[in-house]
Amino acid sequence: MSxxxxxxxxxxxxxxxxxxxxxxxxxxxxxxxxxxNAVIFGPHDTxxxxxxxxxxxxxxxxxxxxxxxxxxxxxxFHPNVYADGGICLDILQNRWSPTYDVAxxxxxIQSLLxxxxxxxxxxxxxxQLYQENRREYEKRVAxxxxxxxxxxxxxxxxxxxxxxx
Amino acid sequence: xxxxxxxxxxxxxxxxxxxxxxxxGDACTIHYTVMExxxxxQESPTKPSEYDPDxxxxxxIKAQEKQIAEEIKANTAMIGSLDDLSTLEQEYxxxxxxxxxxxxxxxxxxxxxxxxxxxxxxxxxxIFAYLEYCIHHRDELARFKKYLEGSKEELxxxxxxxxxxxxxxxxFMEVVSDLEGSGSVxxxxxxxxxxxxxxxxxxYLRLLISSHLQKNAEFFSFFIEGGRTVEEFCKQEVEPxxxxxxxxxxxxxxxxxxxxxxxxxLDRGEGAAVASHDFPEDSTPVIHLLYRPGHYDxxxxxx
Numbered sequence: 351m352s353x354x355x356x357x358x359x360x361x362x363x364x365x366x367x368x369x370x371x372x373x374x375x376x377x378x379x380x381x382x383x384x385x386x387n388a389v390i391f392g393p394h395d396t397x398x399x400x401x402x403x404x405x406x407x408x409x410x411x412x413x414x415x416x417x418x419x420x421x422x423x424x425x426x427f428h429p430n431v432y433a434d435g436g437i438c439l440d441i442l443q444n445r446w447s448p449t450y451d452v453a454x455x456x457x458x459i460q461s462l463l464x465x466x467x468x469x470x471x472x473x474x475x476x477x478q479l480y481q482e483n484r485r486e487y488e489k490r491v492a493x494x495x496x497x498x499x500x501x502x503x504x505x506x507x508x509x510x511x512x513x514x515x
Numbered sequence: 516x517x518x519x520x521x522x523x524x525x526x527x528x529x530x531x532x533x534x535x536x537x538x539x540g541d542a543c544t545i546h547y548t549v550m551e552x553x554x555x556x557q558e559s560p561t562k563p564s565e566y567d568p569d570x571x572x573x574x575x576i577k578a579q580e581k582q583i584a585e586e587i588k589a590n591t592a593m594i595g596s597l598d599d600l601s602t603l604e605q606e607y608x609x610x611x612x613x614x615x616x617x618x619x620x621x622x623x624x625x626x627x628x629x630x631x632x633x634x635x636x637x638x639x640x641x642i643f644a645y646l647e648y649c650i651h652h653r654d655e656l657a658r659f660k661k662y663l664e665g666s667k668e669e670l671x672x673x674x675x676x677x678x679x680x681x682x683x684x685x686x687f688m689e690v691v692s693d694l695e696g697s698g699s700v701x702x703x704x705x706x707x708x709x710x711x712x713x714x715x716x717x718x719y720l721r722l723l724i725s726s727h728l729q730k731n732a733e734f735f736s737f738f739i740e741g742g743r744t745v746e747e748f749c750k751q752e753v754e755p756x757x758x759x760x761x762x763x764x765x766x767x768x769x770x771x772x773x774x775x776x777x778x779x780x781l782d783r784g785e786g787a788a789v790a791s792h793d794f795p796e797d798s799t800p801v802i803h804l805l806y807r808p809g810h811y812d813x814x815x816x817x818x
Contacts, residue, residue: 354711415756436571447754449679
C-alpha cells in the first residue's frame with residue numbers, strides 16, 4: 351500500500367541513488383521500507399576519520415511530518431550519543447522540518463561527529479573528556495573507530511563461513 | 516537496483532563490500548537483535564524515577580508526546596462538521612464571561628467548524644476555509660493557482676531544499692487543479708481530512724510563512740522574542756509541524772498569499788464583546804476564524 355510516508359521514502363531513496371552525498375550512504379531494508387540501514391564515514395581530518403559507522407533509521411507513517419528515530423548500531427563515543435546509540439540532535443527533535451530528507455539527516459549527523467554540543471550531553475563522560483582532556487577523548491574515539499572496522503570484518507568472516515558450508 | 520549505491524569518496528577500500536552488504540540488508544541480523552532488545556525494553560513497566568543520565572530522555576519525552584497526540588487524533592477530526600453556533604453557547608453554559616461573549620457573536624455568525632487541536636489548527640482551518648471560499652469564487656481559485664505556481668521558484672531562491680520543497684508544492688498544485696475541475700465543498704472536506712494530503716498543504720503553508728518572514732527579516736526581527744534571529748525563529752517555530760501559529764505567522768501568511776482573515780478573540784479579556792482583528796490590516800476578510808487561547812476554529816458569517 352502506498353502511503354504519503356512510503357511515497358516520500360521512495361523519493362528519498364531515488365535521490366540518494368541519483369545524487370549521493372559524500373561520505374554517507376543508506377538504503378531501505380529489503381522487506382521493510384520503513385526501516386533503513388545507513389553508514390556514515392568519519393569525516394576527514396577529525397578523530398573519527400576512517401570510521402565506518404552503522405546506523406538504523408526507523409520511520410513512522412508520520413514521516414516527513416515527524417523525524418525518524420535514528421540510532422548508531424556501531425559503538426559510538428560522542429558527547430551527544432546515548433549509550434543505546436540514540437542521537438541528541440536538534441533537527442531530529444524540536445527543529446525537525448519536513449523539508450529534511452534522509453540525505454540531509456545523515457550529513458547533519460556526519461557534521462555532528464566533529465562538532466559536538468557538550469552543553470546538552472547524552473554521554474557525560476564523552477562531554478567531560480571533550481572539554482577537559484582532549485587527548486583522552488581522541489584516544490577513546492580512536493578505539494571506537496577501530497571497532498567500527500571490526501564489525502564489518504566479523505560480518506565478512508561470517509559470510510565466508512556461510513559460503514564454506 | 517541496489518547495486519547503484521555509491522558510498523562516499525571517504526570509503527576505506529578494505530571494507531567496501533561489507534559496507535554495501537550492511538546497507539542493502541543482507542547482513543542485518545545485528546540490526547534486528549538491537550531492535551528486539553529495544554522493543555522488549557519498552558514493554559517492561561517503567562516507574563518514574565529520578566534523572567538517570569543513562570536513560571535516553573529524548574525517547575521518553577517523544578513517547579509521551581506521541582501518546583497525547585494519539586489521544587487527540589482519536590477524538591477529533593482534522594476539520595470537523597458544520598455545527599450550529601449554539602453548540603458553542605452550550606459549551607460555556609456554566610461560564611458567564613464566555614457565554615456572554617458568545618452571545619455577541621450570534622448576530623453576525625451562524626456556524627462553527629471545529630479543527631483538530633494539534634498545533635496545526637490555524638493553518639488547517641485557514642486552508643480549508645480558503646479553499647471552501649474558492650469553490651464559490653472561481654476567479655479567486657485561479658488567482659491562487661497562479662500565485663502557487665510562482666511561489667516554488669521563490670522558495671528555491673530563499674534556499675529551501677529543492678528536492679523536498681518540490682514534493683510539497685506538487686501536491687498542493689494537484690489539489691488546486693483537482694478543485695478547478697470538479698470542486699465541491701465535500702471534496703475540500705475530504706482533501707483536508709486526508710492525513711497525507713492535508714499535512715502536505717500545512718507544510719507548504721509553513722514554508723511560505725518562513726520564506727516571507729526571512730525575506731522581510733529586517734522588519735520582522737523587531738517582533739521576535741528571546742534574542743533569536745528571524746531564521747532561528749523560522750527553524751524553531753514556523754517550519755516544524757505541530758508548532759502553533761502566533762500573530763507573526765498570521766501576519767506573514769496573509770501578506771504572502773494575499774488573503775484577508777478576520778480573527779475573533781474569545782478570551783477572558785476586558786469588555787463584553789469579542790475583540791476582532793483583521794489580517795492584513797484594512798483588508799476585506801474572506802475567512803473568519805474563532806480564536807480561543809491556544810486554538811483556532813472556523814466561523815461562518817450569516818449570509
